[in-house]
Amino acid sequence: MKNLSRTLALLLAVVLAFGLTGAAFAADATAYTDVPGWAKEYVAEVTEKGLIDGKTDTAFGANDPMTRADLVVALYRLANSPDVKDKENPFTDVADDAAYRDAVVWAKENKIVGGKTPESFDPAGSAQRQEIAKIICEFAARQVGKDALKSRKDEMSAYPDAAQVDGWAKDYMNWAVASEFITGSSGKLLPHGTATRAEVSAILCRYMADAATGDASKDDPRNQDEIGKNELLVVSFGTSFNDNRVATIGAVESAMEKAFPAYSVRRGFTADIIIEHVYRRDGEQIDSVKEALERAKDNGVETLLVQPTHLMNGWEYGDLVKMLEKYEGDFKNITVGAPLLTSDDDFAKVADAMVKATEDLTKGGKTAVCWMGHGTAAASNAVYAKMQKVLTDAGHEDHFVGTVEAEPTAHDLVKTVKDAGYTKVVLRPMMIVAGDHANNDMADENDPESWYSVFTAAGLEVQCEVKGLGELKEIQDLLAAHAKAAKALDKTGIDVEPNPENPDTQEPDKPEEPKGMADGTYTIDVACEQAMFKIDSCTLTVKDGKMTADLVLGSDSFDKMYAGTASAAKLAQEGVADGVAEDGKTTFTLAVAELDKALDYAAHSVKKDTWYDRTLTFDAASAAAK
Numbered sequence: 001m002k003n004l005s006r007t008l009a010l011l012l013a014v015v016l017a018f019g020l021t022g023a024a025f026a027a028d029a030t031a032y033t034d035v036p037g038w039a040k041e042y043v044a045e046v047t048e049k050g051l052i053d054g055k056t057d058t059a060f061g062a063n064d065p066m067t068r069a070d071l072v073v074a075l076y077r078l079a080n081s082p083d084v085k086d087k088e089n090p091f092t093d094v095a096d097d098a099a100y101r102d103a104v105v106w107a108k109e110n111k112i113v114g115g116k117t118p119e120s121f122d123p124a125g126s127a128q129r130q131e132i133a134k135i136i137c138e139f140a141a142r143q144v145g146k147d148a149l150k151s152r153k154d155e156m157s158a159y160p161d162a163a164q165v166d167g168w169a170k171d172y173m174n175w176a177v178a179s180e181f182i183t184g185s186s187g188k189l190l191p192h193g194t195a196t197r198a199e200v201s202a203i204l205c206r207y208m209a210d211a212a213t214g215d216a217s218k219d220d221p222r223n224q225d226e227i228g229k230n231e232l233l234v235v236s237f238g239t240s241f242n243d244n245r246v247a248t249i250g251a252v253e254s255a256m257e258k259a260f261p262a263y264s265v266r267r268g269f270t271a272d273i274i275i276e277h278v279y280r281r282d283g284e285q286i287d288s289v290k291e292a293l294e295r296a297k298d299n300g301v302e303t304l305l306v307q308p309t310h311l312m313n314g315w316e317y318g319d320l321v322k323m324l325e326k327y328e329g330d331f332k333n334i335t336v337g338a339p340l341l342t343s344d345d346d347f348a349k350v351a352d353a354m355v356k357a358t359e360d361l362t363k364g365g366k367t368a369v370c371w372m373g374h375g376t377a378a379a380s381n382a383v384y385a386k387m388q389k390v391l392t393d394a395g396h397e398d399h400f401v402g403t404v405e406a407e408p409t410a411h412d413l414v415k416t417v418k419d420a421g422y423t424k425v426v427l428r429p430m431m432i433v434a435g436d437h438a439n440n441d442m443a444d445e446n447d448p449e450s451w452y453s454v455f456t457a458a459g460l461e462v463q464c465e466v467k468g469l470g471e472l473k474e475i476q477d478l479l480a481a482h483a484k485a486a487k488a489l490d491k492t493g494i495d496v497e498p499n500p501e502n503p504d505t506q507e508p509d510k511p512e513e514p515k516g517m518a519d520g521t522y523t524i525d526v527a528c529e530q531a532m533f534k535i536d537s538c539t540l541t542v543k544d545g546k547m548t549a550d551l552v553l554g555s556d557s558f559d560k561m562y563a564g565t566a567s568a569a570k571l572a573q574e575g576v577a578d579g580v581a582e583d584g585k586t587t588f589t590l591a592v593a594e595l596d597k598a599l600d601y602a603a604h605s606v607k608k609d610t611w612y613d614r615t616l617t618f619d620a621a622s623a624a625a626k
Contacts, residue, residue, distance in 0.1 A: 229301060241433070315378050340469075398420075425460045517623065527617045564600055
């Protein structure tokens with residue numbers, strides 16, 4: 001009887017092979033007539049990469065449920081189809097000559113997916129959404145050499161049906177939601193529902209885009225213990241672009257190690273969002289500055305030398321110094337090196353390095369080099385104008401400096417470059433790393449607001465050089481020289497300008513004020529935990545015990561806000577506040593639940609079309625009646 005069952009199963013599998021992946025209709029995706037508009041780009045990509053075959057030459061089967069066999073075949077192909085001919089096939093319903101046999105055996109062998117029972121795989125069965133989350137997560141973990149991946153932030157609970165996710169699937173689904181691979185359907189996760197072939201195509205494309213920044217295993221996070229008595233902590237904003245992190249921050253850290261043989265070199269990043277991204281995607285733990293300082297304390301470090309890779313003494317540098325001040329009693333000696341661009345000599349050396357790095361690209365006299373800086377609302381934004389003057393005064397009139405977040409803008413530079421008669425432009429980041437800004441704000445050919453698109457639209461021939469300053473030996477040497485000249489926190493002679501919206505830099509132990517306020521209208525200070533969220537002013541209205549705030553941002557970068565997390569904002573059917581833009585500022589009217597407490601809000605970026613978490617604290621002590 002058992003042999004008969006196996007024979008029937010094999011016959012069924014042969015039939016299924018032709019209905020699953022056996023008939024490989026990997027036609028030009030433009031020939032498919034059943035793909036909805038939102039999915040065309042995704043289907044085109046999986047078709048071009050040969051991951052998912054069409055049902056026929058003209059039908060992708062976009063709205064058909066994704067089968068378990070087709071899903072593992074797509075991942076098997078994405079993994080370059082490893083040879084598993086000598087591996088045992090444990091499933092009676094997977095024929096040895098089935099087109100998907102190797103994919104199923106490979107997935108089982110690598111613990112990416114098991115069977116429905118010990119002997120059956122159910123190749124034609126539809127994969128539940130929570131199963132898809134598990135399979136993609138396990139696949140992603142194996143691709144980076146990890147046993148598991150997870151998100152430390154709860155993003156899934158914002159969905160109204162999050163409780164319906166089975167216990168075994170919660171970490172997988174939360175990881176997929178946090179990674180934005182699974183975005184829900186009609187505002188719900190539908191964990192027990194199926195996903196269409198078009199939807200799975202979108203999930204795979206989002207995963208591939210996220211995983212396309214290089215091999216994290218080549219990076220040393222420098223988070224080891226056994227530090228010793230002397231530590232050199234290199235502090236960077238950070239980047240989630242793995243290859244460039246190695247080429248820039250990693251190269252700077254290696255240069256520090258050579259320059260300071262008596263010190264253990266360790267790393268600290270200031271951008272929590274990058275730390276979380278790298279951990280969720282690659283399983284790599286990078287310390288925040290606070291974690292790095294606590295690690296130093298726990299390891300008994302006595303002499304702590306801190307060298308930032310920051311370009312200037314802006315908010316990031318100010319926040320760093322303020323945090324170090326809180327640890328002065330924990331070490332025998334703390335010194336800090338200057339940011340890259342501090343003295344006139346620094347500007348001259350960096351300018352020379354910039355020119356040298358691009359001199360082969362400007363021959364012929366028709367090519368200009370446009371450097372993209374980040375830009376800041378802090379007074380230190382003046383470094384970009386100063387660098388422009390240093391370059392021009394040194395005779396490098398074909399070099400121009402602009403910013404992403406401040407001025408001069410890309411549009412400003414276009415006019416300047418064209419007025420000067422140049423017809424070709426080389427774009428390069430004036431940043432330590434070539435990360436998100438360099439790859440997206442500068443070099444993205446599909447973003448109409450990127451520098452590439454702005455310069456191209458103006459009729460200029462554009463070449464993008466996606467390389468950070470940290471790759472240059474001259475920059476590495478200069479930062480090492482700054483570390484050697486490090487001074488005590490109160491002896492640097494450098495103006496410190498911490499982010500006024502960062503609660504970690506505020507003076508502690510403010511007198512506690514009553515939580516309740518009389519009805520009326522007040523001006524009030526608002527602190528934001530996230531840097532670069534420019535709050536211009538705020539008016540608080542109290543009526544019948546309820547509080548609302550007219551929050552004015554100092555830019556028009558955000559067009560919507562929401563009282564809650566970014567995850568909840570994506571799903572919100574109501575409660576989203578539209579901004580009123582005027583004179584370069586945007587006003588939002590928001591509910592305020594409580595004063596003197598960190599409250600969750602979300603802000604929607606116009607440029608990125610993405611919701612970002614913003615943590616705001618309304619300071620009762622600062623309230624003044626109007």
